[in-house]
Amino acid sequence: MRILTIGDIFGRSGRDAVFEGLERHKGEYDFVIANGENASHGRGLSKPVYEELSNAGIEVFTLGNHTWGCPDVENIMRYNNNVIRPANFEGNLSGYGSTIVTSKNGIKIGVINLIGRTYMQQAASSPFFTADSEIEKLKDKCDVIIVDFHAEATSEKIAMGYYLDGKVSAVFGTHTHVQTADLKILQNGTGYITDLGMTGPVTSVLGVDKNIIINRFLDGMPRKFVVANGKSQFCGAIFEIDEKTKKTISVKRIYEEY
Numbered sequence: 001m002r003i004l005t006i007g008d009i010f011g012r013s014g015r016d017a018v019f020e021g022l023e024r025h026k027g028e029y030d031f032v033i034a035n036g037e038n039a040s041h042g043r044g045l046s047k048p049v050y051e052e053l054s055n056a057g058i059e060v061f062t063l064g065n066h067t068w069g070c071p072d073v074e075n076i077m078r079y080n081n082n083v084i085r086p087a088n089f090e091g092n093l094s095g096y097g098s099t100i101v102t103s104k105n106g107i108k109i110g111v112i113n114l115i116g117r118t119y120m121q122q123a124a125s126s127p128f129f130t131a132d133s134e135i136e137k138l139k140d141k142c143d144v145i146i147v148d149f150h151a152e153a154t155s156e157k158i159a160m161g162y163y164l165d166g167k168v169s170a171v172f173g174t175h176t177h178v179q180t181a182d183l184k185i186l187q188n189g190t191g192y193i194t195d196l197g198m199t200g201p202v203t204s205v206l207g208v209d210k211n212i213i214i215n216r217f218l219d220g221m222p223r224k225f226v227v228a229n230g231k232s233q234f235c236g237a238i239f240e241i242d243e244k245t246k247k248t249i250s251v252k253r254i255y256e257e258y
């Protein structure tokens with residue numbers, strides 16, 4: 001079972017890269033999970049964009065701190081079981097933090113979305129204890145479990161990788177929009193990367209037009225964020241998992257510019 005995971009899709013540029021990347025890597029993956037928190041103009045996931053990316057081939061969408069960026073998301077989550085938001089958000093919010101989706105080849109894939117607490121603004125309970133309870137809910141109902149840990153601090157993400165080593169098949173990080181070079185298989189067979197990176201405009205500051213962000217640093221004045229133009233990058237990783245042992249057996253990192 002080969003699972004392609006795609007890092008934060010940012011605006012039109014990121015969506016174009018998804019179409020191109022999925023086509024180029026056709027035959028290398030059996031299932032696709034992507035972080036969609038920035039898919040619509042850099043903030044949130046709207047209904048037309050959800051439909052566009054589903055048609056492109058994305059089978060599960062995870063979210064993050066921009067979960068509520070588009071109001072459509074509440075209905076998308078209500079009527080579709082393949083869009084999840086961080087499980088450890090506090091409060092009685094809509095949506096779920098985990099799901100099980102069956103792949104085309106009949107494998108039941110459990111996906112859990114968590115958000116970090118270090119340098120993050122959202123009210124969230126422990127991602128570690130929430131991971132335990134979500135795994136408990138899923139483990140007897142699915143063949144493999146994959147975790148998207150949407151967090152800022154590399155330390156919190158690496159700690160989560162080791163904490164879940166042997167309990168899930170793969171843990172990938174999202175949110176920083178910068179790909180890390182540490183894709184590996186941990187001691188007990190869990191595939192791990194600290195951050196998949198952003199799928200969006202290459203010449204940008206985390207997806208946003210670079211001049212807007214440079215000027216914001218220069219004078220501190222707030223400005224409207226605009227998605228940058230130009231070349232796109234496609235960032236992700238492919239985890240090959242043995243569904244009998246539930247362990248990752250090979251990993252491949254993808255960073256391409258189109």
Ligand SMILES: [Fe+2]
Binds near residue numbers: 008037038175177
């Ligand atoms: Fe993001």
Ligand SMILES: [Fe+2]
Binds near residue numbers: 037065066150174175
């Ligand atoms: Fe984020």
